[in-house]
Amino acid sequence: MSHSPAPASLLPVPMVCTLVLLASAPLWLDAVGLYQYLAVEIVIWMIFALAHNLLLGQGGMPSFGHGAYFGVGAYAFGLCQQQLGAELLGGLAGALLAAAAAGAVVACFISHRRGIYYALLTIAFGQVMWFVAIKWHAVTGGEDGLLKIARPPLRVAGLEWSLASNEAFYAFVLGVFALVLVFLWRLVHSPWGRVLRAIKQNEMRAAFVGHNVWLYKWSAFVLSAALSGVAGGLFAMAQNSAYPNVMSLHNSGFVVMMVLIGGGLVSFWGPVIGAVVFILTRDLLGAYTDAWLLWYGLVFMAVVLFQPNGIAGMWQVWQAWRRRRAATAAAPKAAAREREA
């Protein structure tokens, strides 16, 4: 008899739904009163939030300064393009590597910590990078940032696609998102991902059964920073610029709010839901009032107070309730059948 749990599906239903919904978005966006650029930003934030949740939800490491790696990716993309003449994939590789390198250095200083100390250190390092971005005029352009970052065309096997339009760029961003999504889905079910989750649950026991806890935490941070950097690189293209605000504490806070509202603590899909809800709320509420963040903050507080597991948590509660109801409904019928038999 096999004792293994069911293996993770290669194409889980939420993944198919997400990808189908996003891929068909250009067809119905206008009809529901949204616009293409908004979809670009949502998908970029989805990548960022998924990367962040690798730490927060899967690894239990509260990184509250993650905007820094998003920002490093954005700047690195711009610098690679403007200083080194890198094209699309070269620029994104630069963004990935620069953010991974920044993450690798920071992770060396924090991976032996946990909880509130971990959180405070990530904020401190995030602020250091934000400050560098503002002050290092010669490289970062100071408060203005790097301007006129182009969207280079995608070149594969001699063919070339321009990404200048939001529609074409959206398709490209969606492709990157799909790769990241599939990679992370495999990752969290791999032995590495399962050990990381065990470390989240009980760091001490994980060490006592022989796992190199420090190295797991370090590598999770580097991976998360690297993927955040990719998101940042895409964001630099989307905005045609990189500026200090992308690595501010604000941005770091936004991604935490997305992950928590979506339910990243209890579900792999939480960050995906959270990014949609956050950006749509920002856009829709923002159309009515400049104080949208106030209202969003109140909703956020309500969620944390009453449903700390976010939207995915509500879904799970509802599913459990439905199963219970189905079970209680089935029980009398079964009893009746038995009586008849």
Place this chain on the structure above:
Amino acid sequence: MALFEARHLHKRFGGHVVLEDISLSVEAGELRGIMGPNGAGKTTCFNVLTGRYKPDGGTVMFDGRDITGLSPREVARCGISRSFQIMNLFDEYSAIDNVVIALPAVRALGWSVLRDLARQSSAYDEAATILQRVGLAGKEGAASRSLSYGERRALEIGVSLAARPKLLFLDEPTAGLGTEGTARLADLVTTLKQQVTIVIIEHDMRFLFALADRVSVIHWGQVIAEDTPANLRANPWVQRSSLGSQTA
């Protein structure tokens, strides 16, 4: 030669000396009991021996190798495993996943990031065997937090066994168990004794004296007596202690 030997261990926290001078020598195949009053330094002794704390003096030898001051991970990889007095499980995981995560085979797989752990059926079969050994057959898929107290105690030992240790430390395994649970645990330890060298810290002297080959008594951070259970019964300290009267 002894499988495991601690020589003149000394440990203090600030100005507070917890272990004065501990020397212990455990032979392969032995079941060693450690007893002593609360605060005598038994658990600290375990924590030093298994790498959680570094000793301030003395050496720890295992299998001919100096393991003094190694980290818990390194100690675990040498073949020493421990259970905890306060339950220390992976609470979100099912019983079988708790054991699977602790298997050396899975540890070795740790850096493959695209393989699905659930497809490693040999690991799950091995873990199922371990669960069977600790009396948890049929509970493989149960969430570890939903298990009863006694079952969690057994799982605690199962997780320690997963590493296929040569030496197993059990820290107060009967803590919080009723008579029936303690009896079941005694059966389990009797079976395990055939397969692995075991060191047990225990308050329940009836349990310990029935199982141990030798018992060391720790008091004031020192080993004040060490003998077979039969001889120890004659020891004045053991006789004086209220626990000793239960076994008389």
